């Protein structure tokens with residue numbers, strides 16, 4: 001794993017601002033339409049830089065799911081490729097950041113976590129109707 005420790009902010013202003021808010025006040029400071037978010041830290045698959053991505057909070061018994069929905073866009077978000085390249089990630093929930101290992105799900109295990117994700121953020125179901133790509137779901141297990 002590259003030793004690059006440089007944080008590269010998102011090129012999307014509202015995302016960059018949200019990450020700043022979260023880092024200052026924790027994830028509870030930024031409730032998205034009444035639902036919680038988490039902050040995922042990944043390593044850039046090409047640059048090795050640190051990338052930080054707010055995602056909806058889907059948690060069950062200390063494990064989390066992260067859903068590469070990108071609002072139902074035709075292509076996966078870029079952070080998906082970071083997690084595939086380096087499954088060791090960090091997740092901030094509240095004001096606590098922990099280490100996790102991510103694993104992309106398929107089959108029945110994916111369905112289980114997909115249902116949990118839709119329960120946490122019903123719009124995920126709408127996003128899936130907007131694209132032919134199967135929206136990827138990762139489970140994050142604590143290290």
Ligand SMILES: C[C@H](OP(=O)(O)OC[C@@H](O)[C@@H](O)[C@@H](O)Cn1c2nc(=O)[nH]c(=O)c-2cc2ccc(O)cc21)C(=O)N[C@@H](CCC(=O)N[C@@H](CCC(=O)O)C(=O)O)C(=O)O
Pocket residue numbers: 008009010011012014015018032037043044045046047048049051053054055056067068069070071076077078079080081082
């Ligand atoms: C715009 C792009 O971002 P992205 O990684 O595609 O992620 C897009 C979105 O998913 C991301 O903005 C999410 O935060 C949007 N988003 C959610 N996105 C989701 O997919 N799921 C969610 O549940 C979700 C919730 C959410 C809640 C609040 C909020 O503010 C945003 C939320 C980006 O950062 N591009 C960078 C490159 C990023 C990068 O990681 N580059 C890699 C290269 C990776 C490669 O190309 O292989 C590297 O550094 O090496 C750039 O163009 O410079």
